[in-house]
Amino acid sequence: MKIAIHHRKGSFSDRWIEYLEEKNIPYVLLNAFDNDIIAQVKEHQVTHFMWHFNQNYYEDMLHARTLFRSISQIGIKTFPSEDAYWHFDDKVAQKYLLEALEVPLVxxxxxxxxxxxxxxxxxxxxxxxxxxxxxxxxxxxxxxxxxxxxxxxxxxxxxxxxxxxDSWTVFTDTIERFWRQKTTHNFLRVLKWGFKGIFVDxxxxxxxxxxxxxxxxxFIPGLTYDIRLIVIGDKCYYLKRNTRDNDFRASGSGRLEFAPGKFNLEAVDIAFKTARQLKMICVAYDFIFDSEDRPLMVEISYGFQPYVYDQCQGFFDPALNWNESKVNLEYEIVHNFLNEFT
Known part of the structure; x- marks a missing residue:
């Protein structure tokens, strides 16, 4: 076994590398954008290739699927797999996929x-x-x-x-978050993302x-929050996202709660079952609840913002029991990915 990683600081790969070093698992850092990347993969006798490619980088979205589909033809296992990446950051594709699986969705x-x-x-x-x-x-x-x-x-x-x-939304959201949490860190974020919002990076x-x-x-009226459930293997992690003031949007609000309060646990059951149908090692779901408290899926993704979920307080197991524990989702991803094929 030898793992190739395309590394970008601040992505999942920071901790993937830590995990591999702690476990003494052979790995090599490769640049997925190199013209001779296929030759490098063969030269290093890579068995697995991991890349946390990001929807905010056009070159990632242009290239990652092509590379991973190609190397999978020669038996190299990829994270994410084709089952996970073909619909990534595509809400329209996810609509058809989830309808086909008959998942309860908006x-x-x-x-x-x-x-x-x-x-x-x-x-x-x-x-x-x-x-x-x-x-x-x-x-x-x-x-x-x-x-x-x-x-x-x-x-x-x-x-x-x-x-x-949508540059204006990024700018106004950042301003709103700064006034709600007046800190030096958020002021610097306003400067950074404000310029991005006005001039567009x-x-x-x-x-x-x-x-x-x-x-x-x-549109489901009266919503004050949604929940993010992340299933990795046999663990389901929980995060509550409250909506902005006078707004229906919860994603991106920065108003987060990590302790699992009372909610319809059918959502957790749906998350586990759908992960098996999707054949995804790691899948993040956004759920809302209708007026009758029925969970409805909004969208899915293999990837998400690193480090935020360190504040999660544990996980649900497939029997819907809550287990308190420290959380390191990146370790869970690489652990499950490598053990799926052994």
């Missing part, structure tokens, strides 16, 4: 022709939640309250399109515009 409608979208607007009720395929932290999410607003969205979707990065400018489709999701 209803969504997608249209690829303007006429069909316009007919839908006239027949449906509002408000609806408009989303682009990609984007984390609710940056590409808007509440559409009227048919008039929806028509404007449709005209833009089938016209000039939408920037893949160069890495986002290369993403193509989103056009020629429109995605509307049912």
């Amino acid at each position: 209803k969504a409608d997608v249209f690829y022709h303007k006429k069909e979208a316009e007919e839908y607007i006239e027949k449906t009720s509002f408000p609806k939640v408009f989303k682009l395929k990609g984007g984390a932290g609710s940056i590409n999410v808007k509440l559409i309250k009227t048919k008039s607003q929806a028509r404007k969205i449709v005209n833009q979707a089938f016209g000039s399109g939408f920037a893949a990065f 160069r890495q986002y400018k290369v993403f193509p515009k989103q056009r020629n489709y429109v995605y509307f999701q049912e």
Whole structure:
């Protein structure tokens, strides 16, 4: 066994490397973007390749799937696997996948022709939640309250399109978080992300515009939070995300709770069962609850922000029992990945 890692500081790979060194497991750091990466993989006799590729880097999204699909043809195991990465950061793909698996989810409608979208607007009720395929932290999410607003969205979707990065949302969210938590750290974040929000970081400018489709999701009124459940192997970790003030969005709010309060544990059961159906070693779910307290899945992802979940206080097991423990999700990922094939 020999593990290849594409390392980016501040990603999962920081702790993947720590784990491999602690366990004396042979590994090599490789640059996935090297022109001769296939030759390097063969030269080092790699058996596993791990890369925490990120939806905010266009080059990652352009290249990672291609490389991993190629090396899997010669028997190299990848994290994430194809089952995990083909729908990554694509809410439309996830809609079809979760519908196929008959998972309870928030209803969504997608249209690829303007006429069909316009007919839908006239027949449906509002408000609806408009989303682009990609984007984390609710940056590409808007509440559409009227048919008039929806028509404007449709005209833009089938016209000039939408920037893949909503810079104004990033800026305003950062300002809101600073005023709520006035610290030097958050002030520096305002400076950093404020400039990103106003001028748009160069890495986002290369993403193509989103056009020629429109995605509307049912709006569930009265929500004050959602929950993030992360299943890794036989453990399910919990995080509660409260919504912003006078807003329906919880993702990206920074208002987090880590102690598992009372909630419908059917969500945990669904998370475990769906992970097996998805064949994913690691899967993060966003759940909301409807007026009858039924858990509804919103979206899924193999990846998430590192280090935040160190504050989790334990995990649920498949029998839905809570177990208090220290949490290191990156260690859990690499442990389960390597032991899946042994």
